[in-house]
Amino acid sequence: MTKRFAKRLALVATMMTLVTPALSAQQDEAPPPSKPGKPINAGDVLSGELNTMRVRDVKNGKKVATYQITSEPRRLPAPSGLCNLETGPETFQLVTSSDAQAAQLKSFVGKEISVKVDEVTCASDPGQMSEAVITKWSLVKKQ
Template sequence: MTKRLFAIRFALAAVLAASSAAPAAMAQQAEPAPKAAKLINAGDVLSGELNALRLRGAKKGKRAATYQLTSEPRRLPPPNGLCGLETGPETFQIVTNSDAQAAQLKNFVGKEVSLKVDEVACAQDAGEMSEAVVTKWSVVTKH
């Protein structure tokens, strides 16, 4: 009698496991494969939503004006490659080199902005909060 109850419970557990595994397998097949991202070169325009980040600089903990642009995935030119990602980076840290550049970007926080990228690289330092860093850029105005 014990063997019979064990066999029934075992069969019930096997049926439940099989029925719960089938939808998970179907969901994995239904996900589209990540599409290949376009390559971004010097002089290309990068568009997306601009966010402000709160970071402290290395010198006496002084605040540094730092911004982040969230865009569609873009591949970086060699030798940077993909920054270790399948589709390329989606978040770009915008480095300001002067107070004038910081003031220029301050007006676009929370809005869509287009930047002409002159120099971009993969994030490598611990303080970088984005997947890629744009060090030389200019704002593209719409006429």
């Protein structure tokens, strides 16, 4: 029994000598300072990959498609600013105001799109899945 214990102790000691330098090297490396994203204002174009999620509607409980653009971090106009994030929001929920807008987005899921932003705010409702919400927008055709 003593031999087994000695072997295990030697194994643990060897592992610790291998792991400890790697851990201390990781702790010494400071992450690069994060800079706030460039600002986005009404009339600007936001580009990114379009994703969709199925969420339950708060009003009637039906599952509805929610569209989201994942982009580089962006700052929103005051008073929203950085949405309580260091670099600004990276995910933007597109609110569809009609079935035509939803159908328009459905064909672009998983692809890179661009939208002209008319109205954007930080997410505030519990049902919102993104960091920021674009309530008024229009799709920009690529040329």
